Amino acid sequence: MGGAQRSARKRKQATPSPVAAARAVGPDRSKIILGVVAVVLIAGAVIGGVIYTNNQKNATQDKSVRVATVAVDAPVKRDGGVVEVGKDSAKATLDVYEDFLCPICADFERANSSAIEGKIADGDLKVRFHLVNLLNNRSDPEGYSTDSANAALLAADEGKFLSFHKSLFEDQPAEGARGWTKDQLIELGKSVGITSQAFADGVRSGKYDSLVSAEYQKARSDEALQQDFNGRKGFGTPTLATGGKPIDTTNPNWLDDLTK
Amino acid sequence: MTKASVLDGIGTLLRLGLAAVWLVSGWIKVSDPNQTYIAVQAYDVLPSSLVGPVAAGLPFLELALGVLLLLGLGTRLVAVLSGLVLLAFIAGVAQSWARGLSIDCGCFGGGGPVAEGQTEYPLELARDIGFLAMAVWLAVRPRTWLSVDGRVVKAS
Numbered sequence: 001m002g003g004a005q006r007s008a009r010k011r012k013q014a015t016p017s018p019v020a021a022a023r024a025v026g027p028d029r030s031k032i033i034l035g036v037v038a039v040v041l042i043a044g045a046v047i048g049g050v051i052y053t054n055n056q057k058n059a060t061q062d063k064s065v066r067v068a069t070v071a072v073d074a075p076v077k078r079d080g081g082v083v084e085v086g087k088d089s090a091k092a093t094l095d096v097y098e099d100f101l102c103p104i105c106a107d108f109e110r111a112n113s114s115a116i117e118g119k120i121a122d123g124d125l126k127v128r129f130h131l132v133n134l135l136n137n138r139s140d141p142e143g144y145s146t147d148s149a150n151a152a153l154l155a156a157d158e159g160k161f162l163s164f165h166k167s168l169f170e171d172q173p174a175e176g177a178r179g180w181t182k183d184q185l186i187e188l189g190k191s192v193g194i195t196s197q198a199f200a201d202g203v204r205s206g207k208y209d210s211l212v213s214a215e216y217q218k219a220r221s222d223e224a225l226q227q228d229f230n231g232r233k234g235f236g237t238p239t240l241a242t243g244g245k246p247i248d249t250t251n252p253n254w255l256d257d258l259t260k
Numbered sequence: 261m262t263k264a265s266v267l268d269g270i271g272t273l274l275r276l277g278l279a280a281v282w283l284v285s286g287w288i289k290v291s292d293p294n295q296t297y298i299a300v301q302a303y304d305v306l307p308s309s310l311v312g313p314v315a316a317g318l319p320f321l322e323l324a325l326g327v328l329l330l331l332g333l334g335t336r337l338v339a340v341l342s343g344l345v346l347l348a349f350i351a352g353v354a355q356s357w358a359r360g361l362s363i364d365c366g367c368f369g370g371g372g373p374v375a376e377g378q379t380e381y382p383l384e385l386a387r388d389i390g391f392l393a394m395a396v397w398l399a400v401r402p403r404t405w406l407s408v409d410g411r412v413v414k415a416s
Contacts, residue, residue: 030412038334042324042341049320050313053293057316140297140312176294176301176315229375 057140057177065180065188066171070162072121078156079128081208081215085162086126092258093126094247097219097239100148100168101135101175105238108249109169115255117162124259129165132216134237135175144179147203149212151185154202155194163192272404274394275329278342281391282326288369289319299371302363303352321345329398332407339398346392350385357381 077084094116098105119125131149136142148168155164167188173179180188186200202208219225220235224244229236240247240254247254289296293316300306300315325345328338353365362376365384402409 031409034334034409034412035337038328038337041328041333042321042338045320045324045327046317049290049323050316053290053316053319054312056293057297057312137301137308138298142308174294176297 060173060178060180060184063184064191065167065184067188067191068163068166068170069192070117070166072117072162074120074162076156076159076161078153081130081153081211083129083131083153083156083161083165084126085129086120087123088126089123090120090126090259091124093128093242094258095128095130095239095241095244097130097132097225097235097237097241099132099134099145099237100152101138101145101173101179102237103172103175106169106172108238108240109166112255113166113169119255119259129161130215130219131212132219132237133212134216134220134235138175139173139179140176141178144173146206146209146212147182147185148180150206150208151182151189151203153208153211154199155189155192157202158189158194158196158199160189160192160194164188164194167192267401268403268405271398271401272406274397275332275335275404275407278339278391278394278398279326279329282322282329282342285368286319286322286326289366290323292369293319295369295371296366299364299366302361302366302372303356304359304361305352305355332404332409335402335404335407335409336399339395339402343392343395343399346388346395350388350392353381353384353388357385 074086075084075088098108116125116127120127129152131152133145133149136145139145152161152165152168155161168180182203186203189199189203219239222235222244225235225239225241225246226233227236227239227246240249242258247258251257289299296319297311297315300318301308301311306314322345325338325342328334329342349365349367356363356365357379362374362379364371364374364379365381366372367384367387398404404410
C-alpha cells in the first residue's frame, strides 16, 4: 500500500485547495478510482457467486425424496452392517457393495434392480447388501454416505429396506452437493411405511454409523475384493461378489450365470 | 515503431491472453460447481468448512479477473491479484505432488482424484508458471493498448 500512500502524499502536494482538486482530477486520482472500481467488481462477483452457487448446490433442500416402491415379498434380515434379502434356500448369494452417493451404483441399480428383484422373488437369489461410506466426504456438508447407510440398516430392521434403498438410488443427490438430511431420510421412511419412533431416533443418533464404517473398512482391506480401476488396484463401489470373489458384470449374462 | 510501443503491444497480447485463460477456466468451473467442489477438496489442504466457500467463490474470482483484464481496468492491481491466485494454485499443485497425492489439478474443469501414474504435475506446474510470468509482466508494466485504464488516465 506504499503506492497508495505515496500517491496520497503527491496529491496533497499538488493540490493546494479542495476546489482545485475537484476541478482537476489528476492521473493518480483516476488510477485510484480505477483500482477501487476493480476491487468492488471482484468482491461483488465473488460474493454474488458464492450465494448463487450455494443456491444451486442445495437442490435437495425443501424437497422430499421421490418414493419408489418395491413390491417383492422376500425375507429381509439385518446381519450386523449387512442387509440380507431373499430366502436362505436360494441357489446363489450375491454380495453387493454400494454407497448411496455413488453415481455408478445408481446406474447399476437402474440397469439391474428389476432382474435382481425378480430372482429374489423366485427364491433363486439371496442378496447381501453392504452399504458402505466410501464417499462420506464427497457431499457438502459431509456425511451423507454414512447417514443414508445407517438409515437403510434401520429400514431393514423395519422390513422396508428394498423400497428405502431403491428410492435413495432413484432420487440420488449429486456428488459434491448437499445430500438428503436426516430429517428427509426419516420422512422417506414414513413414506415407505415405517412408523416406529425407533427408526427416527436411530437415524438422528446415528445408531449404526459404526457398523457402516466397520463394513467399509472390512471391504476395503479385503484383498480378494480389490479390482483394477484404470490401472490402480483397490476397492470401489459398486463391487459385486459371490463367495468372496468379484463378479465381472461386463458379461451380459452374469446374473443368469450366477443362478444357473 | 518505438521500443515503448512494441512493449505496449506485447503487454496487450499478454493482457488479452491472461484474460482468456481466466474467462475459460472460470466459466468451466462455474458450469459444474459440484465437480469444482470435488476438485478443491482433492487438494486436501483446506478444512472442510472452507472447501465449500472456496469452491463456490474461486470460479467467480477467476471470471472477474478475466473481465477486468479484458477491459484493461485496474490492470496493475488485477495482474497482482492474478499472480497471487496463480501462486496459490502452484503451491496447491506442488504440495499434492510432494505429498504423493494422485489428483488432477482441475485447472480447466475436471479435477479430483485420478489413478496413480495419470497425474500431470510437471505439465500443470509449467503451465501455471507460464501464466504467472504473464501476470508479472502486466504487474510490472501494465501499460497496454485498448484499455479502460489508458482512456481514463489520458482523459483526465
